[in-house]
Amino acid sequence: LHGSWDRTAVALSVHRNTVRQRIARCAALLGADLDDPDVRMELWFALRHLRG
Numbered sequence: 338l339h340g341s342w343d344r345t346a347v348a349l350s351v352h353r354n355t356v357r358q359r360i361a362r363c364a365a366l367l368g369a370d371l372d373d374p375d376v377r378m379e380l381w382f383a384l385r386h387l388r389g
Contacts, residue, residue, distance in 0.1 A: 338344040346353040364371045371377060 338348060342353045342356050346356045349356065360371060367380075369376050369380070371380075
């Protein structure tokens, strides 16, 4: 949802802080700076590739 914590929280039926914590956890596990648009783009392409 284009980086919207609030809309993502509604879509997942969780609190917005839960979304923030989960994204932070993903960033830590990946060792990636998800604030960097280039990193996000690379991840997006990788995920698209996995979907086929």
